[in-house]
Amino acid sequence: MIKVCKFGGTSMADGINMLRAKRIIESEPARRYVVVSAPGKRYGGDDKVTDLLYAAHAELVRTGHVGESYRKVCSRFLSIVHELGLDFGISALLEETKARIEEERSEAFTASRGEYLAGKVMAALLGMPFVDAADCVKFSGGSLDAEKSYPLVKACAGERAVVAGFYGSDESGKVCTFSRGGSDISGAVVARAVGADLYENWTDVSGFLACDPKVVPSPVGIETLSYKELRELSYMGANVLHSESIFPVREADIPIVIRNTFRPEDKGTTILPTARYAYTGRTVTGIAGKKNFTVIYLEKPLMNSEIGFTYRVLGVFLRHNINFEHLPSGIDTMSFILDSEQLKGGVLETLCEEIRLAVRPNRIAAFGDVALIAVVGHGMSRNVGTSARLFRAIARAGVNVRMIDQGSSELNIIVGVDNENYERTVRAVYDEFFGEKP
Numbered sequence: 001m002i003k004v005c006k007f008g009g010t011s012m013a014d015g016i017n018m019l020r021a022k023r024i025i026e027s028e029p030a031r032r033y034v035v036v037s038a039p040g041k042r043y044g045g046d047d048k049v050t051d052l053l054y055a056a057h058a059e060l061v062r063t064g065h066v067g068e069s070y071r072k073v074c075s076r077f078l079s080i081v082h083e084l085g086l087d088f089g090i091s092a093l094l095e096e097t098k099a100r101i102e103e104e105r106s107e108a109f110t111a112s113r114g115e116y117l118a119g120k121v122m123a124a125l126l127g128m129p130f131v132d133a134a135d136c137v138k139f140s141g142g143s144l145d146a147e148k149s150y151p152l153v154k155a156c157a158g159e160r161a162v163v164a165g166f167y168g169s170d171e172s173g174k175v176c177t178f179s180r181g182g183s184d185i186s187g188a189v190v191a192r193a194v195g196a197d198l199y200e201n202w203t204d205v206s207g208f209l210a211c212d213p214k215v216v217p218s219p220v221g222i223e224t225l226s227y228k229e230l231r232e233l234s235y236m237g238a239n240v241l242h243s244e245s246i247f248p249v250r251e252a253d254i255p256i257v258i259r260n261t262f263r264p265e266d267k268g269t270t271i272l273p274t275a276r277y278a279y280t281g282r283t284v285t286g287i288a289g290k291k292n293f294t295v296i297y298l299e300k301p302l303m304n305s306e307i308g309f310t311y312r313v314l315g316v317f318l319r320h321n322i323n324f325e326h327l328p329s330g331i332d333t334m335s336f337i338l339d340s341e342q343l344k345g346g347v348l349e350t351l352c353e354e355i356r357l358a359v360r361p362n363r364i365a366a367f368g369d370v371a372l373i374a375v376v377g378h379g380m381s382r383n384v385g386t387s388a389r390l391f392r393a394i395a396r397a398g399v400n401v402r403m404i405d406q407g408s409s410e411l412n413i414i415v416g417v418d419n420e421n422y423e424r425t426v427r428a429v430y431d432e433f434f435g436e437k438p
């Protein structure tokens with residue numbers, strides 16, 4: 001049995017938490033590979049080491065040297081090593097790291113040092129070899145080169161190792177990072193590379209909840225999820241795990257379990273390959289959502305028989321490097337749902353003008369401030385009447401639905417409502433599918 005354990009920022013935040021991680025790792029000999037994040041927040045309002053490092057890079061660009069932010073990073077690591085009572089040359093390592101940051105002058109390199117230093121400290125604490133991810137996690141064209149990485153990670157990791165998360169290096173050896181929260185991806189890469197039986201992701205919550213606890217107080221926990229459900233929920237804002245971290249493990253059928261470093265007795269959420277996933281009896285597994293989307297709505301009679309209509313609209317998006325999320329359509333109507341963030345500074349107006357020229361619609365309209373809510377669950381395809389229940393619940397809450405999109409796998413229904421109705425809708429849907437029935 002081989003387990004890969006990834007510990008997130010809160011689990012690495014200080015010496016005491018690192019000792020909790022050590023206890024967990026040492027309680028099972030199968031936990032042979034450890035992947036770490038940089039130290040995160042110790043309390044509300046505290047700094048994450050990675051944020052300090054991004055700030056240090058900005059200082060470097062401005063002044064030619066790293067300043068106050070890097071000093072804060074140093075004091076975090078000095079106090080961690082002191083708390084742990086480790087006899088470890090941390091001051092020399094921090095000096096050497098500073099010199100390399102100033103020499104490299106690369107944002108990715110600077111940002112990656114939180115994981116690098118945390119990995120060094122954990123390796124010393126556990127008496128395990130340290131693996132620098134730059135030696136084995138490979139990037140090509142800005143993204144993970146999985147095929148190149150697996151054999152290298154396997155060779156570097158040997159029988160046991162602590163691997164730094166979040167970064168790797170490209171063909172020329174330059175350090176690259178994943179997007180924020182990317183140590184989850186590193187953990188999955190290591191799990192796949194060493195042929196793990198289980199990928200344990202240790203964090204500060206006991207797994208996924210059926211919806212956001214900021215919207216519904218104390219929602220039920222999710223015991224099992226399939227990879228597909230996870231992907232839908234994490235893409236739509238359930239932030240427990242990086243949404244790209246499933247790809248390496250899914251291909252190799254390796255389950256993921258989300259566990260809580262601070263409540264190791266909790267079972268957490270197990271994420272299983274879809275084929276091994278057994279029907280739990282629930283119609284809906286979870287609800288997730290995000291605010292701030294814009295809908296571009298087009299109407300043109302006989303649009304359905306106009307060859308190349310969608311192609312020409314998408315050509316406009318391509319020219320402006322714009323990504324769209326959903327595309328619900330009717331015979332003579334089509335809507336494009338886009339993240340509003342990309343449409344600022346006149347971009348929306350330009351897109352509408354170019355679409356007008358490209359396809360000459362009878363009507364084009366754009367409305368912003370739309371929230372999307374994803375209702376996810378394999379159980380939906382087994383239970384007749386799910387959408388009727390869903391829309392009845394939303395109607396009872398007095399909310400007008402602006403858009404509906406059902407994935408063809410019958411795994412999710414996405415509902416668009418006005419931003420201001422987001423919380424009310426999530427509560428109504430939660431009560432319908434999870435609430436106590438009289």
Ligand code: ASP
Binds near residue numbers: 038051165166184
């Ligand atoms: N330290 C990085 C971040 O804060 C990566 C991670 O923690 O997964 O985004």
